[in-house]
Amino acid sequence: MxxxxxxxxxxxxxxxxxxxxxxxxxxxxxxxxxxxxxxxxxxxxxxxxxxxxxxxxxxxxxxxxxxxxxxxxxxxxxxxxxxxxxxxxxxxxxxxxxxxxxxxxxxxxxxxxxxxxxxxxxxxxxxxxxxxxxxxxxxxxxxxxxxGDDPKIRAMMTQISFQNGDCSKVSKEISANVRAEEKAGRTPAEGDLQMLANCMKNDKAGYVGAMEKLTTYYPKKEYWKDLLNRLPARPGYSERLLLDVYRLKQDLGQLASVNDYMEMSQLSLQAGLPAEAQKIIDQGYKAGVFGVGPEAARHQRLKDLAAKNAAADLKALPQAEADANAAKEGTGLVNLGFAYVVSGQYPKGIALMEQGIAKDGLSRPDDAKLHLGIAYLWAGKKADAVKMFKTVEGKDGTADLARYWMIQANRPLK
The missing domain is CATH 1.25.40.10 (Tetratricopeptide repeat domain)
Incomplete structure (x- = not known):
């Protein structure tokens, strides 16, 4: 056949x-x-x-x-x-x-x-x-x-583990993948980092770590908002840093409500930085949240107060600088320098802050280094800013803020 x-x-x-x-x-x-x-x-x-x-x-x-x-x-x-x-x-x-x-x-x-x-x-x-x-x-x-070594298949296996609710396995797999991607100079997948964050919902430190990775590689508004809103709830966080949190929000373009502008400007006045308060108030008017509604008169009073205090500070600057230079420790120079910085006088302000930090004896050295890093960044000295942020070690939230400012400093160019 x-x-x-x-x-x-x-x-x-x-x-x-x-x-x-x-x-x-x-x-x-x-x-x-x-x-x-x-x-x-x-x-x-x-x-x-x-x-x-x-x-x-x-x-x-x-x-x-x-x-x-x-x-x-x-x-x-x-x-x-x-x-x-x-x-x-x-x-x-x-x-x-x-x-x-x-x-x-x-x-x-x-x-x-x-x-x-x-x-x-x-x-x-x-x-x-x-x-x-x-x-x-x-x-x-x-x-x-x-x-087989296709990374897409490993990602699918992780996705299956996630859908099966095996968060322990997901966390282990994604963490390993993220380390490998970073070591190879590649950007970890956003979906992987989102899964990692979702699996860490009951682990506050782990969740924050995952959100920091998301914010680092995918600096979206919603990731930043989540991260910054959680900062005040971190163990050991100091309430005195609220103004610094607002500064980062401002830098990120995340001041939105009238309460944001109101609270930040009031905190700036309380910190003896009326020039900064003036800037925030002006932004509030430009954004259309100040000068309108039943609180319009209050907004005007706040604006007048900031202007009055700023004028008084300007007159007092020569004596303040002489007193700061005469002091044995550098806190006065740092504070005065930062006042110049927030008013836009970066070279003079940074020079005074550097002198103050060099004197040692600071009451809050991590605050001083955090503010100098911010000053460097605002002045366009990104490398100096990152280097300074890396020296901040405070357990009261200053190190967290410094790390977040580093993320902001290294954000992708648009």
Whole structure:
């Protein structure tokens, strides 16, 4: 009995993956091959091929079933039948039949290493699209365990762990991935960092760490808002730093409500920085939150007070500078220098702050270094600013703020 020679197109289908299979029809059904199929099988598969050419995939699958019904099939014949079945089932949108067929193809032992990896990846993707996470995890796991190194597959495995609620595994996997990406000089995926943050909701320190990473690589307004709103609740945080938090919000363009402008300007006045208060008040008027509504008169009184205090400070500056220079410790020079800085006189203010820090004996050295770092940044001295921020070690929130200012200093250019 003469046997038909059937193309080993199944190998090619497997290598291409299931995503390519849906649009692929085996047209070379009778090309030369080392192995052959029985005439009844060859005929049925040929008829299936003709139906598939006409995009009649369901009818083609019927012919594949006819081929499968032939008794006494060899291992090769079963392999060809399942390869064909998988192709037409995928084209017909019958993923259940397709994945079962391709699992049989994998089990045939006829695929090379690269072909198997391609099939594992495709099976994992198909099962994932079918919401069969356990099966998707099995096939993605085989892909990785047998040498596959596509980072997208590792990301999918992490996504599956997240959907299964295995946050311990997710945290471990993503943390390792983030370290590897950073070491390689690449940006960690935003989706990974979001999953990490979501998995850390019950771990305050871990959550903040994840949000810091998100803010570092994806400095979106909502990430910054979340991070800064949580800062005052951090253990050991000092309320005296509220003005510094507002300064960062201002730098980020996150002053929004009338209460934001009102509180920051009042805090600046209380800190003896009327020039800074004036700037904030002017911004409030420009933003349209001051000078309107039932509180308009109050806003005007605040503006007048800031202007009056700023004028008085200007007159007192020469004596204040003489007193600060005469003092044994440098706190006065630092404070005076920062007053110049917030009024826009960066060179003079920075010089005084540097002199004050050099004197030592500061009442709050971390505050002084934080403010000098801010001054450097506002003056356009980014490298000096980052270097100074790295020296801030206070456990009262100053080190946190310095770290956040570093993130802001290193923000991507628009």
């Amino acid at each position: 003469t046997k038909f020679r059937y193309a080993r197109f199944g190998v090619l289908i497997a290598a291409l993956g299931l995503s390519a299979v849906s649009s692929m029809v085996p047209t070379a059904a009778f090309a030369q091959a080392a192995e052959t199929v029985k005439p009844a099988i060859g005929t049925a598969l040929h008829e299936a091929s003709e139906l598939a050419k006409a995009k009649k995939y369901k009818e083609a699958l019927g012919k594949v079933r006819d081929a499968d019904a032939v008794p006494g099939k060899t291992a090769y014949e079963s392999y060809v039948i399942e390869s064909t079945r998988g192709s037409y089932a995928m084209a017909a949108g019958d993923k259940e039949t397709a994945v079962k067929a391709y699992e049989a193809v994998v089990s045939s032992g006829r695929l090379s290493g690269p072909q198997k990896l391609a099939m594992y990846e495709s099976l994992g993707g198909s099962y994932y699209s079918m919401n069969n996470l356990p099966k998707a995890s099995v096939w993605y796991g085989r892909y990785l365990s047998e040498g």
